Structures are given as structure tokens and as C-alpha cells.
Amino acid sequence: MNAIEKPDTLVQHLYAFIDDTLSRCTRCGKCFEACPMTRYAEGLSAADPKAVVSGVLDWLQQKSGNEDSVKWLKVCTQSSRCIEACPEGINAMKMVRVAQMSALGSLGAPAVLKSREEKDFFRKINAFSETQLSADEMDRWQR
Numbered sequence: 001m002n003a004i005e006k007p008d009t010l011v012q013h014l015y016a017f018i019d020d021t022l023s024r025c026t027r028c029g030k031c032f033e034a035c036p037m038t039r040y041a042e043g044l045s046a047a048d049p050k051a052v053v054s055g056v057l058d059w060l061q062q063k064s065g066n067e068d069s070v071k072w073l074k075v076c077t078q079s080s081r082c083i084e085a086c087p088e089g090i091n092a093m094k095m096v097r098v099a100q101m102s103a104l105g106s107l108g109a110p111a112v113l114k115s116r117e118e119k120d121f122f123r124k125i126n127a128f129s130e131t132q133l134s135a136d137e138m139d140r141w142q143r
């Protein structure tokens with residue numbers, strides 16, 4: 001990863017995931033193509049899958065991704081179809097989750113999603129944490 005400061009917290013877990021995803025993702029777009037939710041965001045189903053994924057990867061690098069990538073972050077309901085679709089074995093649902101965190105300003109990029117407007121966001125993060133983090137990480141996360 002670049003020169004972004006990596007705080008000594010469980011956030012390191014996320015940075016390790018980001019590094020791994022950036023090194024292995026081929027931007028093929030199959031995760032986006034498998035998503036059953038794209039039809040529920042205006043214009044998203046017609047978007048270029050590779051471009052949308054590139055936008056998500058921008059968010060992972062704490063850069064502002066393209067507009068269609070934001071639409072995808074907003075419409076995700078954790079179907080997990082993207083995980084099954086990835087030929088590289090990347091947890092694309094987690095990729096979207098971490099990108100959401102970046103879009104909310106939690107990783108350093110300017111916030112473009114407002115958590116108060118995303119009423120289910122914290123429920124989603126809790127669910128995400130429970131399925132992805134160890135008990136020790138969960139304990140530290142909830143302090």
C-alpha cells in the first residue's frame with residue numbers, strides 16, 4: 001500500500017485485506033455482474049462493471065471513486081452473490097463493505113455517504129464485524 005499511516009489497531013486487519021484485494025483483483029467486474037441489486041439504483045445496471053469495480057478499488061485506496069461505484073456501495077444488501085462470482089477468491093462483499101467505510105470517511109477519504117442518511121449502515125457494520133472479525137477484534141472494535 002502507499003504512505004497512508006496505519007494505526008496500531010484492529011484497523012490493520014482492514015489494511016491487510018485492502019492490500020490483498022488490490023494485489024489480486026483483476027477488475028474483471030464479475031462480482032458486479034452477479035449483484036442482484038444493481039437494478040435498484042438508477043442507471044447502475046447499465047454501468048460498465050470494470051469501471052464500477054475500479055471505483056470501488058479507488059475507495060479502498062482512500063480516493064474518491066466514480067459515481068457508479070457510490071451507487072453500488074449504497075445499494076448493497078449483502079446477498080453474497082459477488083463472493084461466489086469472483087474467480088480470484090476475493091471476498092467481494094467484504095470489499096464493498098470496506099469501501100463503504102472509506103466512503104463514510106472512516107478510512108481517511110472525504111465522506112460522500114452520510115451515516116445519518118444511511119439508517120442501516122451501523123447495523124450492517126455490526127453484522128459485518130460479527131462475521132469477519134475474531135472475538136478479540138470484536139471486543140476492541142466495540143470499545
Ligand code: SF4
Binds near residue numbers: 024026028030092
Ligand atoms: S470478481 Fe473478483 S477479481 Fe473480478 S472485479 Fe470482482 S473482486 Fe475483482
